[in-house]
Amino acid sequence: MALLHIKNLSILKANKPLISKSSFSVLEGESVGLYGRSGSGKSVFSLFLLGLLNTDVFSVSADSAVFSDDNRVFNLLSKKEKEWDFFRQNSISMVFQDPSVALNPTITCGKQVEECLFGVVEKKRNCIKLFREVGLTNLEKTYSAFPHELSGGQKQRVVIAIALASKPKLLIADEPTTSLDPSIQKSVLDLILKIKKTRSIGVLLISHDLALVRYFCDKIYVFKNHNFYESSLSIAKKHLLKKETIYANIRDRVFEKDQVDNLDGFLFKNINKNKKLFSFNNISVSFLKNKRVFYALKNISFKICFGDCIGVVGGSGSGKTTLGRVLCGLEKNYIGDFDFPQTNDFLKKSVQMVYQDPFSSFNPKYTVENSLKEIINLYKTDVNLDRLVRAVGLNPKFLSRFPHELSGGQKQRVSIARVLASNPSVIVFDESLSALDIETQHSLLKLIKLININFNISIIFISHNINSVYYLCNKIVVLKSGSVDDFFISNNLFSKNRSDYTKEIIKNSLFI
Structure with a gap:
């Protein structure tokens, strides 16, 4: 039975087509994937299904x-x-991309679920039942908890419970696992598949991640050039750009010569790659939580040389971001020996960070040009703006644009340009690519590798995506519960000597 049937749908904004004469269907009990690049209009389609498009x-x-x-x-x-x-x-119900945004921070999780239990008398009992269905433990504690007291995976399960409270026949999951590490991604997807089967509901997964769509869906629609193309996975790949298909032959790709030429002239380069830049010796960072000491990092030890590209991987809460903050000098509450060049304000001037959400890095009232000039003036560097934006793969015409006029990938390129404008020795990327589609991720990975290889800028690449780390980095640090669980050269990723946790990360990665 067709749950949803759409024929020749067109959606226009300011007379410009976002969706053009496209057809789409979902059967009862079917999982359907809608795959497309970031910014292609997938979420506009979900808003149409919910009746939330502004008709003006x-x-x-x-x-x-x-x-x-x-x-x-x-x-x-x-x-x-x-x-x-x-x-x-x-x-109909929807599971949103970011559970931290979807949940009200001032209301307990149980009460937020109860708000959606229409016409139910024993609301708490039914809420607890939903929590059990979505795989939550410590049910009473979760019922009374505020969102900030839960992990990312737990919050997403609460969001799923809210979506199920109204007993929908169609569940829309819009990028439901983007902010989660691979093991939690898989468990959340497995949960939705289980719910689909037990409740016999239709599920629409909207994603820019072809691997997730491949894992999850019975049927795939590729969204390209304002149209939906119903495809099998093999046919779907033909609709995609070659560089977008699961990093095929990724190590054989070459860098664009014009980017090399534009980068030349203002970056830190020609340094001894064997010379030590940083070293951590038994670094620990602790916090007081509920009158108990919690270790975000515990006895971390390894060294970083000039020109290194080191990947830091691990699950949510493993200490990756805390390690990045120590490197940048933003976290000073540590014990142990952190050895780095003792020049004036080295950490402040020479170590820069590119954050996960590029939009929050910008002043929305500044154009790209003003944002870059702010950094150039602050660090008193002599950088040509046209060459700088070309170096990160943008046309100089972008200098006059405001942040809201840029796509996610373009904003992240400007973020990298701001970092380069300070003439750094080290760049820390903290989950900087996780919200971007595969094609955009790949182009930015090429740019990062270009900067690292040609100009010996050391890179610390923090990610829960082992595939990106494997492609980009020469060394990999695996963190687990604040400790170094594994440390190895990236070419040895598949060695039998890898730790059990590293093997688990590889197993849970849907790309490899």
Whole structure:
């Protein structure tokens, strides 16, 4: 039975097509993937399904757009708000990308689930039942907990419980695992698949990650050039750019010569790669939590040489970000020996960080040019702006743009340009690519490797994606519960001598 059937859907914004005469269907009990690049319009489609598109901004038309549920038929082109309220309350739900944003930080998790239990008398009992269904433990504690007291995976399970509270027939999962490490990604996807089977509901997975779509879905739609293409996985790959297909032959790729030429002239280069830059000797960082000492890092020891590209991997809460903050001089509450060049303000001037969310790194009132000039003036470096933006793969015309006018990948390139403008010795990337589609990730990985190889800028690449780390880095540090679980040359990733935890990370990676 067709749960959702759409024929020749078109959505325009300011007379520009976002979706053009596309057809789409979901059967009852079917998991369907909608794959496309970041910014392609996938989320616009999900907002259409929920009736949340602003009709003053978007123009919608279709030959038919029908949702069939228990002998009830709903027209998705309806403009009656009461009909939409009933539809959203009874037939459709959504799991959002970032659970930290989806949850209200001032209300306990249990009460947030209860808000969606319409017409239920014993709300707490039903809430606990939902928590059990989504695989949460310590049910009473979770019921009374605020979102900030839970891990990323636990928060996403609470969001799924909220989505299931209304007993929907179609569950939309919009990038539901982007901010989670691979092991938690897999467990969340397995949970949704289990719920799909036990409840016999349809699931629409919207993702820029082809590997997740491949793992999860019965049917795939590729969203490209404003159209949906129904495909098997093998056919789906033909709709994609070659460099987008799971990092195929990634080590054989070459860098663009014009980027090398543009980078030349202002970066730190020609240094001895065997010379020690940093060393950690028994570094520990602890915090007081509920009157107990919690170790974010415990007895960390390794060294970094000039020109090294070191990957730091591990699950959520393993201490990756804390390690990056120590390197940047942002976390000074540590014990142990942190040995680095004792020049004036070395950590402040020569170690820079590129953050996960590029938008929060910018002043929204500054153009790209003003943002770059701010760094140049602060560090008193002599950098040509045109050459700088070209070096990170952007046209100088972007200098006049504001952050909201840039895509995610473009914003991250400007973030890298801001870092390069300070003439650094070390760049720390803290989950900087996790929210981007594979093609954009790959192009930025090439840029990072270009900077590292040609100009000996040391790179610390913090990520939960072992595939990106394996491609980019010459050494890999694996953190587990704040301690170094494994440390090895990247070429030895598949050695039988790897720790059990490293093997688990490899196993949970959907790319390898």
